[in-house]
Amino acid sequence: MTTTAAGRILLAAVFAGVIAATGCTADPLTPPPAVVQPGTPVPSANFTIDPAGVPGLVERRLVRSGTNPLTVETLYLDGATELDQALDTLTLGTIDRFLAGRSASRYEPHLTPWGLAVDTAGTLPTDSNGLVTSTDLVIASGDILGFRVTATEAGAVVSDEVVYWNDATRTLTPAVDLVPEFERAALTAALGVDADTSLDSLTFDGDGSARIRVMSGADETPLTLPADRARAFLTDAGRAIQAAAASSSPFLPSTSASPAQPYVPCALIACVALTFDDGPSPETTPGLLDLLKEEGVRATFFVEGRWAQAYPDLVRREVAEGHSVENHTWDHPDLATLPANQVASQIESTDQAIAAAGVPAPTLIRAPYGSAGDAVAATVDKPLVFWSVDAFDWRDQQPGVFVPRLLDGLEPGGIALMHDIYPSTVEGQRLLIGTLRERGYTFVTVPQLLAGVPTQAGATYSCLGDGLAATGPACTPSPVTRTQ
Numbered sequence: 001m002t003t004t005a006a007g008r009i010l011l012a013a014v015f016a017g018v019i020a021a022t023g024c025t026a027d028p029l030t031p032p033p034a035v036v037q038p039g040t041p042v043p044s045a046n047f048t049i050d051p052a053g054v055p056g057l058v059e060r061r062l063v064r065s066g067t068n069p070l071t072v073e074t075l076y077l078d079g080a081t082e083l084d085q086a087l088d089t090l091t092l093g094t095i096d097r098f099l100a101g102r103s104a105s106r107y108e109p110h111l112t113p114w115g116l117a118v119d120t121a122g123t124l125p126t127d128s129n130g131l132v133t134s135t136d137l138v139i140a141s142g143d144i145l146g147f148r149v150t151a152t153e154a155g156a157v158v159s160d161e162v163v164y165w166n167d168a169t170r171t172l173t174p175a176v177d178l179v180p181e182f183e184r185a186a187l188t189a190a191l192g193v194d195a196d197t198s199l200d201s202l203t204f205d206g207d208g209s210a211r212i213r214v215m216s217g218a219d220e221t222p223l224t225l226p227a228d229r230a231r232a233f234l235t236d237a238g239r240a241i242q243a244a245a246a247s248s249s250p251f252l253p254s255t256s257a258s259p260a261q262p263y264v265p266c267a268l269i270a271c272v273a274l275t276f277d278d279g280p281s282p283e284t285t286p287g288l289l290d291l292l293k294e295e296g297v298r299a300t301f302f303v304e305g306r307w308a309q310a311y312p313d314l315v316r317r318e319v320a321e322g323h324s325v326e327n328h329t330w331d332h333p334d335l336a337t338l339p340a341n342q343v344a345s346q347i348e349s350t351d352q353a354i355a356a357a358g359v360p361a362p363t364l365i366r367a368p369y370g371s372a373g374d375a376v377a378a379t380v381d382k383p384l385v386f387w388s389v390d391a392f393d394w395r396d397q398q399p400g401v402f403v404p405r406l407l408d409g410l411e412p413g414g415i416a417l418m419h420d421i422y423p424s425t426v427e428g429q430r431l432l433i434g435t436l437r438e439r440g441y442t443f444v445t446v447p448q449l450l451a452g453v454p455t456q457a458g459a460t461y462s463c464l465g466d467g468l469a470a471t472g473p474a475c476t477p478s479p480v481t482r483t484q
């Protein structure tokens, strides 16, 4: 691989951040527990459902202390990336508004000079001087999940948004869209509030009555409308959600409860993707896989088709152990020098060799030597993934040289380019992984890193970022979708 290594300054943030998994993924072999009982009328406006009883839902907690402290409590549904990303977008919106209100720069997942601790016990305190966002479950019935994202500052609610997820149709609907635009003023009138009152907090009680929350500081005025009257104002989707709220059926996820690569909120926490090209090699790849397994690290392998065909067991093992296997062409030509039909055949034959190993077909391409160009971009059927930092591990086959190069260059959202065909590259991983982990990084595959980015075939992606400090000449930051 040839590219210019970029020396960069790692900006030291003044915050400490922690993410802790406080829930767990449901065992797919265990029947889902029928613990959700939304059939009972619920008097409290703060009615929420315990997510621990809902199959596939995972709770996470992020705490950042310092000048503008943040506490973020989120929920994710395994296998529902669109939903998980939408919940992150809502959370990021509240954080961005909070930071803008304090004239602070926009949120980015920073590292601290001393790294991040992982709060597995969930004991880190919430700092009430800052922003606290929480995601609560308000409906879990049939195909429907309802989520309320509430943000509070100094105990006062500053935003309150509800979204509904239909797991069968995989559609997400903001609460306000359950009411057609021409009915909104009539509904607020029926609730007894001003026509311009927000319907963002619209939920349904266990008897189907509609409820919105009107906040004044920490004081809440709950407003409800009986089910039959509310029904007249709703869209078809709104009526289905109202019916789900009043039903006693448990939520049953349509999607596989345990995807091979779970969602990681890389817009909120510091992620890094380790990538290994040019394998698999029976000499060096097994040792690397052993080490990654021991360290609990997921990586991305850009394999050559000829080696995937020769060593399908290694390709299968890579996927079985949670890594991504992607396309690095059949035999490593400079694609920019080939006619379109040969470019296409380099990609297709490699896809076929990977699929023949019995694993999912690749979704990403890395062009050898980082050499693509417009003609290649127009020919390929997948996004092109490059890197933000090149280890030059093929040239400097010494961990003492290439590991510091990566440690100097990587930033949150970065992609590290290495090669799993050199013993010295494998040898350097313990130091690289250990140091990155100490600094607070979470290791993800490239598909996990880019889960929130609307990628396009032929377009180039080199890191995840939105206003991140420049990540070198080879890096094209890929912004996370935001509402603002």
Ligand code: NI
Binding pocket: 001, 277, 278, 328, 332, 368, 369
């Ligand atoms: Ni290569």
